[in-house]
Amino acid sequence: MSKIHVTTVVNGDEVEFLADPRETLLDCLRDHLGLTGSKEGCGTGDCGACSVTVDGVLVSSCLMLGVEAQGKRIATIEGMANGEELHPLQRQFVEHAALQCGFCTPGILVAAKALLEKNPDPTETEVRYWLAGNLCRCTGYDKIIRAVMDAASEMRGAA
Amino acid sequence: MPKDDIKEFRLVGTRPNRPDGLDKVTGRARYGADITAPGMLWGAVLRSPHAHAKILKIDTSKAEALTGVKAVVTRADFPTGLTGEEWNLQENTMAGEKALYDGHAIAAVAATSSLIAQEAVRLIEVDYEVLPHVTDVDDAIKPDAPVIREGAADASVPEGMPPNVVKYFEFGRGDTAAGFKDADLVMERSFKTEATHQGYIEPHACLGQLGADGKGEMWVCTQGQWFIRQMCSAVLGLNAAQLRVTPSEIGGGFGGKTTIFMEPLSLALSQKAGGRPVKIVMSRSEVLRATGPTASASMDVKIGMTKDGKLTAARAEFRMQGGAFPGAPVDMALYCCLAPYKIENVEHIGYDVLANRPKCAAYRAPGSPMGAFAVESLIDEMCRKLDLDPMEVRLKNAVREGDQASYGPTFGSIGLVEVLEATAKHPNLSVPLGPNQGRGVASGYWFNHNGETSVSMAISEDGTAQVSVGTPDIGGSRASIALMVAETLGIAYEDVRVNVVETGALGVNEPTHGSRATFATGKAATIAARAAIKEMCRRAANEWGIDEEAVEWVDGAAQPAGPNAGDYPPMSIKDIAKNMGSTGGPISGHHESVPDGVGASFGCHVVDVEVDPETGLTKILRYLVVQDAGRAIHPSYVEGQYQGGAVQGIGWALNEEYVYGKDGRLQNPIFLDYRMPVASDLPMIDTMIVEVPNPGHPFGVRGVGETGITPPLPAIANAIQGATGVRMSHLPMTPTKVLAALKASQE
Incomplete structure (x- = not known):
């Protein structure tokens, strides 16, 4: 099958790649652009490990074709820190021990950031429902929820 | 006392950021699938759509002819003559004469892209003769069940047992008949648990390279790189020292990544492709169909209790299927199920039964959760019948240092009493319950290793x-x-x-x-x-x-x-x-x-649930984990183990199960249908770290990973009985099952 040339913006950088029309955005990020921070846990949009934002909207990159990225702005975990300065969510996750194996962590961080941009002061229930699309098998979510709540509080304080 | 208050050590017991x-x-x-290598090929695996079938012919010619395909392997490419567990591993890696379960590997392909490899797999033609199959443990143990494999039983199995029984266990002490006579109440109940998967979010992935000279390398997500080396070497007939295995970061394992699945296939493909490295990444449905879930269990338990709560005798008879190979953890289940109790008269009987399902692997305290579900459920029911406090009964019968364990050895320093005493004082136990709400407690045990x-x-x-x-x-x-x-x-x-x-x-x-x-x-x-x-x-x-x-x-x-x-x-x-x-x-x-001084670990969980009488849905309101860590080196990660274990147990209790159709195929091989707990299902998971230091470790460590998955199964069943009056004896306790039980109880 002939490949399609795709030009898009990932984490602020213009990038281009040749995508087989059957490849997902996740395949393209990982295999063509070397951005392996987004993970494939299920390939069916049920685990959220591949979460990215496309034009600011949270999506499972395993459910979107790579060719659909043409002309869009994609943000992945690799673009979350500002150089050496971690995003408050990233720092709170480490400080709260909110990860064990760490495999679901990039997707959860991307999803949580999208939540806090929409709702800077979420309740615990709102955080739990927003993150219901992100599976974590290690932690039981307790420390993840606390880290997100504390990051939200820190970001409100800083604003 | 929280570890953080003890200033005995400068660093041990503090909570620094983890180095990674x-x-x-x-x-x-970098996890298993995150690495590429120069000249790399992609592998894909053809899997059986049948639960049980004779493989008459495999035609790989069309796949081999596809542009970009560099190697195809079948069982014919593996060495012959293996025996025992090495043969089991090889047979599970790739089917020989028969496909033994839905998802069993039949052939594998390496190609220049993942898409070509998947296309090539579809071009392989296999002639099957479909055979009768059996997937349920109680069906598989019937004398006329389809025979999975002749001659698979070991010497422990007495003459005349049904053909799929491959191991038999029988041990105990005292006189159970006399013990039951001494009891004021004797109850006997049957329980079932379904197979569940570890559910690690990272699918298995490896990158293997093997030359014609027998020298190879592998990058792989695994809990044990030496196990991978030894097992791959055995299955492929390699010299172990010539295979270098590097572990990637690992995206969860819970026991499921302590063995091999497709790893030898990447090496075999690589060798056939002239030594080019071959990467294989499983899909989620491959993980669920063809890696190692835990066993399913069918259990009968009989317990005698005096009217003041003293246990006089217990008998446990467990049947487990762990797939088409020996190795269901029925022995572990028997060892653990009565371990929290000092009982003079005990009898344990176990059957390891073959069925047309994938070869089970370890899953967090293998066997212990099933046995605890049966024993802790029955003890709770007896406490209710005799109007006794389940915490007091557990304390009254608790094993202490110097007691002989139900399964034989004498306990060294253990902290069960301390755990139970700490649990009884926790504020969660005095929260008032509303309508349709119930509280359940249960204990759990793991040996540690x-x-x-x-x-x-x-x-x-x-x-x-x-x-x-x-x-x-x-x-x-x-x-x-x-x-x-x-x-x-x-x-x-x-x-x-x-x-x-x-x-x-x-x-x-x-x-x-x-x-x-x-x-x-x-x-x-x-x-x-x-x-x-x-x-x-x-x-x-x-x-x-x-x-x-x-x-x-x-x-x-x-x-x-x-x-x-x-x-x-x-x-x-x-x-x-x-x-x-x-x-x-x-x-x-x-x-x-092999360091001596292992310290066993006991835990006790308390859960409050609310059961919706209209839908049968069980909601977890409050959850408490109390466990003896020996010493918490980094308390945050100890709490994390307690919380994670508890939530896996909650999933097992309420939602998760392998569902096989009449055709013997797995019906729920994706996360949408194999539903694990999500954040909105749960409350915060309260923890209390009890520290009874293990004298066998320089800092008192016991090990904390596994005990925590054991109590949730019975604790939640006990809470549901408290909320509804209905005793659930078959996991998972889905809304459908709870509703049916509620209706039956009202008729």
Whole structure:
């Protein structure tokens, strides 16, 4: 099958790649652009490990074709820190021990950031429902929820 | 008392950031599928759509003819003549004469892209003769069940047993008949649990390379790189030392990544493709269909109790299927199920039964949750019948140091009584319950484990330390090992780097399993650090010209002791390290052993639920985990183990199960249908770390990973009975099942 040339913006950088029309955005990020921070846990949009934002909207990159990225702005975990300065969510996750194996962590961080941009002061229930699309098998979510709540509080304080 | 209040240690018991935290929150950490190699090919596997079928013919010619395909392998490419567990592993890696379960590997392809490999798999033509199948354990143990494999039973199985029984266990002590006579209440109940999957979010992935000279390398997500090396070597007939296995970061395992599945296929494909590296990444449905879930169980338990709550006798008869191969953890289930109780008269009987399902693997405290579900449910029901407090009954019968365990050995230092006493005082137990709400308690047990362990620690030129360990870091063990080494050496936590190394760098290490990493690797690392300290004291003694025995190590420095005390200023680790090249060369410490002194671990959970009488949905309102850690090296990661174990148990209790259709095919091989708990299903998981130090470990560690998955199954069933009056005896307790039970109870 002939490949399609795709030009898009990932984490602020213009990038281009040749995508087989059957490849997902996740395949393209990982295999063509070397951005392996987004993970494939299920390939069916049920685990959220591949979460990215496309034009600011949270999506499972395993459910979107790579060719659909043409002309869009994609943000992945690799673009979350500002150089050496971690995003408050990233720092709170480490400080709260909110990860064990760490495999679901990039997707959860991307999803949580999208939540806090929409709702800077979420309740615990709102955080739990927003993150219901992100599976974590290690932690039981307790420390993840606390880290997100504390990051939200820190970001409100800083604003 | 929370560990954080004890100032006995400088670092042990504190909560520093984990050393691999930055990599894991930035996406930099490299997991199994994150690596590529020059010249790399992609592998894909053809899997059986049948639960049980004779393989008459495999035609790979069309696949081989596809442009981009570089190798195709079938069982014909594997060595023959293997026996025992090595044959089982080979047969599970790739089917021989028969496909034994839906998802069993039939052939594998390596191609220049993943898409071509998948296309090639579809071009392989297989002629099957479909055979009758059986997937349920109670059906599989029937005398006329389809026979999975003739001659698979071992010597433990008495003559005349049904054909799929491959192992038989029978042990006990005392006189159960007399014990039941002494009881005021004797009850007998049957229970079933369904197979569940570990559900690690990272699918299995590996990158294998093998040359015609038999030298190979592998990058793989695994709990144990030496296990991968040994098993791949056995299955492929390789020389183990010629295969170098490097563990990636691991995206969860819970026991499921302690064995091989597609790893040998990548090596076989690589060799056939002229030594080009081959990457295989499983899809989620491959993980669910063809890796190692846990066993399903059918259990009968009979218990005798006096009217004041003393247990007089118990009999447990368990049947488990662990797939088409021997190895269901029925023995472990029997060992653990009565372990929290001091009972004089006990009888255990177990059957390991073959069925047309994937070969089970370890899953967090293998066997213990099923056995606990049966025993802890029945004890709870008896407490209700006799109007006894379930906490008091557990305390009254609790095993203590010096008691003989139900399964034979005598307990050393254990903390069950301390756990139960702490639980009873917790505020969660006095929260008032509303309508349709109930509270359940249950205990759990795991042995914990030592295992082959080899650790090296080297002092760097600047006085910092690097530790080479063989146990992959699955939940923060780099942090706990760094804390113990830094504590021992008297240096900063940040001055220790813990590296998880490949098989070429150390002697054999068992995987991170059995709750052993912080115990065994931590103990070996501490002993290795002490060996380095001894050498540093010797260097200082030589420098000072005094006897080596007259030097002691205090706060990260050698200092003269005894008659020489104060004669020379302390010589710090930095000073010694700076000059080590001229004082005798590199300084390191090494330790290898099967560390003794394993400390068993008990836990007790308390859960409050609310059952919706209209839908049968069970909501977890409150959840408490209390467990003896021995010593919590990094309390945050101990809490994390408690919380994670509890939530896996909640999933097992309420939602998760392998659902096989009448055709013997797995009906729910994706996460949408194999539904694990999500954040909105749960409350915060309260934890209390009890510390009864294990005298067999330098810092008192017992191991904390596994016990926590055991109590949730019965605790939730007990809470549901409290809420509804209905006893659920078959997991999972889905809304459908609970509703049906509620309706039946009202008729």
